[in-house]
Amino acid sequence: xxxxxxxxxxxxxxxxxxxxxxxxxxxxxxxxxxxxxxxxxxxxxxxxxxxxxxxxxxxxxxxxxxxxxxxxxxxxxxxxxxxxxxxxxxxxxxxxxxxxxxxxxxxxxxxxxxxxxxxxxxxxxxxxxxxxxxxxxxxxxxxxxxxxxxxxxxxxxxxxxxxxxxxxxxxxxxxxxxxxxxxxxxxxxxxxxxxxxxxxxxxxxxxxxxxxxxxxxxxxxxxxxxxxxxxxxxxxxxxxxxxxxxxxxxxxxxxxxxxxxxxxxxxxxxxxxxxxxxxxxxxxxxxxxxxxxxxxxxxxxxxxxxxxxxxxxxxxxxxxxxxxxxxxxxxxxxxxxxxxxxxxxxxxxxxxxxxxxx
Amino acid sequence: xxxxxxxxxxxxxxxxxxxxxxxxxxxxxxxxxxxxxxxxxxxxxxxxxxxxxxxxxxxxxxxxxxxxxxxxxxxxxxxxxxxxxxxxxxxxxxxxxxxxxxxxxxxxxxxxxxxxxxxxxxxxxxxxxxxxxxxxxxxxxxxxxxxxxxxxxxxxxxxxxxxxxxxxxxxxxxxxxxxxxxxxxxxxxxxxxx
Numbered sequence: 001x002x003x004x005x006x007x008x009x010x011x012x013x014x015x016x017x018x019x020x021x022x023x024x025x026x027x028x029x030x031x032x033x034x035x036x037x038x039x040x041x042x043x044x045x046x047x048x049x050x051x052x053x054x055x056x057x058x059x060x061x062x063x064x065x066x067x068x069x070x071x072x073x074x075x076x077x078x079x080x081x082x083x084x085x086x087x088x089x090x091x092x093x094x095x096x097x098x099x100x101x102x103x104x105x106x107x108x109x110x111x112x113x114x115x116x117x118x119x120x121x122x123x124x125x126x127x128x129x130x131x132x133x134x135x136x137x138x139x140x141x142x143x144x145x146x147x148x149x150x151x152x153x154x155x156x157x158x159x160x161x162x163x164x165x166x167x168x169x170x171x172x173x174x175x176x177x178x179x180x181x182x183x184x185x186x187x188x189x190x191x192x193x194x195x196x197x198x199x200x201x202x203x204x205x206x207x208x209x210x211x212x213x214x215x216x217x218x219x220x221x222x223x224x225x226x227x228x229x230x231x232x233x234x235x236x237x238x239x240x241x242x243x244x245x246x247x248x249x250x251x252x253x254x255x256x257x258x259x260x261x262x263x264x265x266x267x268x269x270x271x272x273x274x275x276x277x278x279x280x281x282x283x284x285x286x287x288x289x290x291x292x293x294x295x296x297x298x299x300x301x302x303x304x305x306x307x308x309x310x311x312x313x314x315x316x317x318x319x320x321x322x323x324x325x326x327x328x329x330x331x332x333x334x335x336x337x338x339x340x341x342x343x344x345x346x347x348x349x350x351x352x353x354x355x356x357x358x
Numbered sequence: 359x360x361x362x363x364x365x366x367x368x369x370x371x372x373x374x375x376x377x378x379x380x381x382x383x384x385x386x387x388x389x390x391x392x393x394x395x396x397x398x399x400x401x402x403x404x405x406x407x408x409x410x411x412x413x414x415x416x417x418x419x420x421x422x423x424x425x426x427x428x429x430x431x432x433x434x435x436x437x438x439x440x441x442x443x444x445x446x447x448x449x450x451x452x453x454x455x456x457x458x459x460x461x462x463x464x465x466x467x468x469x470x471x472x473x474x475x476x477x478x479x480x481x482x483x484x485x486x487x488x489x490x491x492x493x494x495x496x497x498x499x500x501x502x503x504x505x506x507x508x509x510x511x512x513x514x515x516x517x518x519x520x521x522x523x524x525x526x527x528x529x530x531x532x533x534x535x536x537x538x539x540x541x542x543x544x545x546x547x548x549x550x551x552x
């Protein structure tokens with residue numbers, strides 16, 4: 001009876017997804033071109049990580065991997081959320097639906113269909129078979145946690161953020177992965193009832209400097225996903241530092257360069273925002289000033305991140321090379337945003353070639 | 359008097375104006391023209407907000423390096439950062455141009471209650487009021503109002519008309535329903551691109 005509605009949701013999902021792919025087209029192309037040899041390895045590493053949840057010598061490693069997966073899925077689903085919910089046309093959906101449950105059913109189906117990490121876990125579970133699976137109940141519980149966190153992200157993202165924060169604190173105290181997963185789900189349920197925290201209404205005088213604080217509060221997602229991705233990359237490098245210290249000097253440079261890529265694309269986003277409001281700034285006679293402040297603040301941010309990476313993983317001359325590539329990245333992000341990925345790839349390859357030669 | 363000489367303006371490959379000449383002499387003038395003719399583009403150029411064109415704009419026969427210091431514009435084209443409050447927008451304008459908030463005008467427009475509302479939460483009528491207040495408060499000798507009555511309620515329109523009557527500088531508007539403005543003495547001039 002409501003077939004037309006589900007058809008519409010499917011079409012809307014596909015259209016949004018297409019738009020998203022178009023936006024990330026160059027980045028996806030660059031990653032697949034540069035790292036296509038490593039892509040099977042990357043997919044295999046997803047299963048390898050899940051294997052650590054099923055069985056590991058260290059409880060802490062199992063728990064850390066489970067947490068990292070939840071963090072990654074939070075990033076992925078946040079990106080897909082507008083497509084899953086068809087957020088832009090939510091009012092339209094309400095206007096054509098006699099009963100709301102159709103809407104929620106479509107949400108859940110699209111969520112499950114687009115939840116890549118859940119599908120990966122499902123494949124592993126099927127491959128393991130029921131007998132082995134019954135000996136590893138933590139994998140089933142982990143799947144349940146994946147679903148509960150994904151659902152939470154759709155309808156109560158703040159609860160997921162709180163639960164992840166508390167889960168991170170409890171990482172080192174959990175006696176077993178089962179205990180950790182149960183606690184994480186209980187935390188999510190508890191956090192569901194935390195009243196929504198509204199971003200503070202900043203009332204102090206606004207100028208070209210404090211404007212960027214407002215921007216950061218209003219667009220917290222652009223900072224959150226970058227901070228989370230940076231954290232995951234540095235965490236992975238830190239684990240490598242413990243497991244294979246002999247390889248660290250390679251991974252260290254890669255980690256710094258990858259983080260540099262996240263943060264230099266922030267220049268593209270803020271620039272886009274300034275372009276949208278350009279006439280407003282021109283009408284104030286402050287367009288050039290606000291751009292100068294933008295470049296200054298982002299440069300400082302990149303330098304601080306570079307320093308943090310260095311203190312955590314160690315400094316060497318190639319790390320300095322990565323810092324020297326930053327102005328070129330910034331320049332391309334401002335003037336030729338479509339070439340940013342190319343500039344990043346060229347500078348990264350050059351640094352690695354120099355490292356190999358010397 | 360505003361004079362536009364040899365104006366050429368392109369958006370990508372699309373030509374909006376080519377060697378366009380016009381003189382706006384009337385003290386209160388309503389520029390008329392169908393949609394897409396380039397009225398708003400012309401206004402942003404006259405207001406000094408768009409520097410990507412060739413040609414000359416003169417105000418009372420004089421060229422100005424910084425047109426925006428003499429001309430203020432209220433237009434949908436000027437997009438305010440949506441997460442700032444109306445008060446913050448007006449405060450920035452006040453700081454930049456060393457002017458004060460037109461408290462009486464704000465009160466007359468019944469806008470006081472919305473000063474602390476974020477731009478994204480303003481209704482289209484209130485957004486139009488914010489644009490008008492933002493332009494009017496600068497007290498420039500030239501004022502351009504792009505569709506000033508669009509989305510305004512009756513009371514809001516009356517306040518704007520009253521304020522324009524008292525304004526001593528040159529005011530140019532564009533409007534698809536110009537009658538209330540013609541009634542208070544506006545001249546009508548079509549935007550012809552010959």
